[in-house]
Amino acid sequence: MTEHIKIERKDGVLTLTFARPDKKNALTNAMYGVLADSLIAAEADPSARVVVLRGEGDMFTSGNDVGEFAAIAAGAVQGERHVSRFVRALAQATRPLVAAAQGRAVGIGATMLLHCDFVVLADNAQLSTPFINLALVPEAASTLLMPMRIGYARAYEMFALGEAMSAQTALDLGVANRVVPLDKLHTEAAGIADRLARLPVGSLAATKKLMRNPAPLVAQIDAESQHFAARLKTAEAREAFTAFAERRPPDFTKVAG
Ligand code: COA
Numbered sequence: 001m002t003e004h005i006k007i008e009r010k011d012g013v014l015t016l017t018f019a020r021p022d023k024k025n026a027l028t029n030a031m032y033g034v035l036a037d038s039l040i041a042a043e044a045d046p047s048a049r050v051v052v053l054r055g056e057g058d059m060f061t062s063g064n065d066v067g068e069f070a071a072i073a074a075g076a077v078q079g080e081r082h083v084s085r086f087v088r089a090l091a092q093a094t095r096p097l098v099a100a101a102q103g104r105a106v107g108i109g110a111t112m113l114l115h116c117d118f119v120v121l122a123d124n125a126q127l128s129t130p131f132i133n134l135a136l137v138p139e140a141a142s143t144l145l146m147p148m149r150i151g152y153a154r155a156y157e158m159f160a161l162g163e164a165m166s167a168q169t170a171l172d173l174g175v176a177n178r179v180v181p182l183d184k185l186h187t188e189a190a191g192i193a194d195r196l197a198r199l200p201v202g203s204l205a206a207t208k209k210l211m212r213n214p215a216p217l218v219a220q221i222d223a224e225s226q227h228f229a230a231r232l233k234t235a236e237a238r239e240a241f242t243a244f245a246e247r248r249p250p251d252f253t254k255v256a257g
Contacts, residue, residue, distance in 0.1 A: 003028070003030040003031050003033065003034045004018065004019050004020040004025075004028070004030075004031050005017065005018065005019060005031055005034040005035060005038070006019045006056070007034075007038060009047050009048065011194065011197060012047060012048070012049040012050065012197035012198075013048075013049070013050045013051075013052060013190070013193045013194065013197050014038065014042050014045070014047070014048035014050070014051045014052070015051075015052040015054065015193075016035060016038055016039075016051065016052065016053055016054075017054050017055065017056055018031065018053075018054070018055040018056065018060070018061050019055075019056045020056075021055075021056045021057025021058070023062070023065070024057070024058075024059050024061070024062035024104070025055045025056065025057065025059060025060065025061035025062060025109075026061065026062045026063065026064065026065040026066070027061055027063065027064055027065060027083075027108060027109075028065045028068055029068060029077075029079075029081060029082050029083065030082075032081075032082035032083045032085070032086040033080075033082035033085070033086075035082075035086045035089075036082050036085035036086040036088075036089050038051075039051065039086070039089035039090065039093055039095075040085075040089050042093075042095050043093070043094060043095065048095065049095065049096075049196070049197045049201050050095060050096045050097075050098060050193045050196045050197045051093070051095050051096070051097050051098070052098045052099070052100060052189055052190070052193050053097065053098070053099045053100070053112065053116065054099070054100040054101070054186065054189065055101065055102070055103075055109075057103075058102070058103045059102065059103030059104040059105070059109075060099075060100075060101035060102060060103060060104065060105040060109050060125070061104075061105060061106065061108070061109035062104060062106045062107075062109065063106035063107025063108050063109050063110075064083070064107055064108055066134070066241060066244045066245075067245075069134070069136075069232065069237070069241055070238075070241035070242075070244075070245065072232050073232045073233060073237055073238055073241060083108075083139075084221070084225055087108075087112075087115075087139065087140040087141070087221050088218055088221060090112055090115040090140065091115060091140075091141060091214045091217040091218055091221060092214045092218065093115070094204075094205035094208055094209065095201075095204075095205070096117045096118065096193075096196045096204055096208070097115060097116040097117050097118075098116060098117065098118045098119075098120070098189055098192055098193045098196065099112070099113050099116040099118070099119045099120065099189070100120050100122075100185050100186055100188070100189035101113065101119070101120070101121050101122065101125050101127075101185075102121075102122035102124060102125055102182055102185055103122070103124055103125065103126070104125075104126050104128065104164070105125060105126070105127045105128070106128050106129075106130065107128075107129060107130065107131065108139065108140055109127075110127040110128060110129050110142075110165075111129060111138065111139060111140040111141075111142035111145075111146070112140060113127065113175060113176075114140070114141070114142055114145040114146060114149060114175070115140065115141075115145075115217075117208065118177050118189075118192050118196070119170070119175065119176040119177050119178075120176070120177060120178045120179075120180060120185060120188050120189045120192065121167040121170055121171070121176045121178070121179050121180075121185075122167065122179075122180065122181070122182040122185040123167050123168075123179050123180065123181055123182060124167070124182055125166075125167040125170070125176075125179075126164035126165065126166060126167070127164060127165040127170055127175065128158075128162060128163065128164040128165070129142065129146070129158050129159055129162065130162035131159065131162075132159055132160055132162065133162040133240065133250070134237065134240040134241070134244075135231060135234060135236035135237040135239065135240045135250075135252065136228055136231045136232065136237060136240075137224060137227045137228055137231055138159050138224065139221070139224045139225070139228055140221065140224075141217040141218075141220040141221050141224070142224075143159075143220060143224055144216065144217065144220040145217070146158065146159070149173070149174060149175060150173045150174070150175065154173070167179045177192075178192075234257070235255040235256055236252055236255050236256075236257060238255075239251065239252060239255050240252075
């Protein structure tokens, strides 16, 4: 295990497990670094014909570590930010990406599912994208992919009101392929990954490229990143992060945009 990411390779399947359950698998810069490196390396690794993303414990992931957002906002973080490498690697992956998600999938936990080719949800899964609640903007090309997938009206509501989408709704709207009982989640995802790993990898890659052109996704990621970085420095975002640390709801009515 490196930096709270477990890496396993077996029978042509690379499994990446978010393993920080005491913090609900909140993703840190170091974790994004390992995830990005693993996805990029998988592209040229014959033992990684398929990639599975999953989370340990009771939820997939609570999204980006909010403490790290606060540290960036305070100017206390130096060095490379790996999150953009990770989301670009998701958008550019030619390997089939399979996700197995239980419990909450918050923020990037939900938006990364839009990059996965096969999404298996446990019946208790709840997808939410509370970026605006944190005074930020949605990322990972979700401002393009979410309206494309579920329609503008529903995507706007999800982003603006931050309400969770149930597993069943995700299935009905085409965000997920399967909903299974929680205790079947990992066997179901492993079974799908095993089937995909036996298919011709070149054909899968070419089909995926035809079905999802990475160029507009990467352009959208770049546009979102600029807004995201600017938003992190606002008084609104400071209020959101302080409220999270103080375990109280934010009050945006008294701060300027
Ligand atoms: N960043 C940093 N720490 C996080 C976190 C996150 N995204 N999500 C959870 N944690 C931490 C909590 O602060 C808590 O730490 P502590 O034990 O040191 O106090 C621990 O993980 C357990 O979380 P808790 O809130 O007690 O669990 P819960 O089951 O009651 O609630 C969530 C789970 C996911 C609903 C809640 O933690 C939450 O809303 N997290 C923030 C999600 C978020 O806004 N993510 C960013 C999206 S852009």
